[in-house]
Amino acid sequence: MSLRIALLGLLSSSGSASGYDLAKSFERSINHAWQASHSQIYPELVRMAADKLVTVEAEGTRGRKTYTITSDGRAELRRWIVDHRASGPARSEYALQAFLISSLDPADAIDVVRRMRAASEARLRELERTCELKESAGAAERDYFGKYALDLGLRQTRMAIQWARDTIEDLERRSPA
Amino acid sequence: MSLRIALLGLLSSSGSASGYDLAKSFERSINHAWQASHSQIYPELVRMAADKLVTVEAEGTRGRKTYTITSDGRAELRRWIVDHRASGPARSEYALQAFLISSLDPADAIDVVRRMRAASEARLRELERTCELKESAGAAERDYFGKYALDLGLRQTRMAIQWARDTIEDLERRSPA
């Protein structure tokens, strides 16, 4: 059901958008929180329209359908956010890797954690670029949407980098290479 | 494929275990990194046995089958950890919620973030309890397995709590309730 909610969230902030636009928003805007491809989005929008959560306001060129959130949709969105109890810890490949490195000999483990650190550093640069884009664009004014999530992403990524650094240090102390 | 790897990781650290044991390990040991239920585990173990990654060493009482990792299994495990490139950012309901709170009015948003903070605080207590159990048990000696993941979990959770605190503060500044 989370896809539906994410779509309602995006529509609620943008006013209206096509499936194509929403697919791009997933890539650009909330990519670090959620992902969805067009093959998932298009059929879901059709179902949401059937459920009166969105309407097709306009059909433009190239078969473009512009969806708009309804008041039912806004109500559903609000209800979900307010009522939803997150279902515990998520699956995280990152955490799984962290769990498994101790089964390697220290030299291999260090390689793996170095790679994890590099990945996180690349991600941090990406997120920081997103920040800059937001600031330079006029977005800053009414786009609190995404602000808190971006902040969370930055903290999360910096934490991961620090963990990697400390873990590498710990592994190096253990292996007198 | 990650389930298979997680199972190999658990078998690699424990020596041998039944499907039932492994299901419990998921609950108790790596619950914050990965989850799997018995209905997923049992068939997967059968497939892994067919692929010679594990063997059934003993069949005990109540139909209990004790699985042991083979050298093929260890090789597969090592290969995965060393070669695997994590596929970008994970789906996180927590981050999705963070993304959506700006679509609420500040009063509702504050309620939601307070609840998120409470959930993280509960989780932190759980993780800290796990730490204590580990220390008190003789586990400390050879159980580096899980140590780094636990550290990551603690950092992650503390970060989430701090984010929630700062976000509540920010929301309160914005709403002159």
Next chain:
DNA sequence: AATTACATGTAAGCGGTTACATGATTGT
């Protein structure tokens, strides 16, 4: 004229959840 970007859909298959189903052993 060719390429890129826009734009929407369908289908097969995989990984995972929930519910169904069965039975043995141990503790009270």
Next chain:
DNA sequence: ACAATCATGTAACCGCTTACATGTAATT
């Protein structure tokens, strides 16, 4: 006797990914 725990399996369903499939408009 009864309940809890141990122990293994199957089946339906859902969400998501990957690949297939089609066509239009703008750019170079």
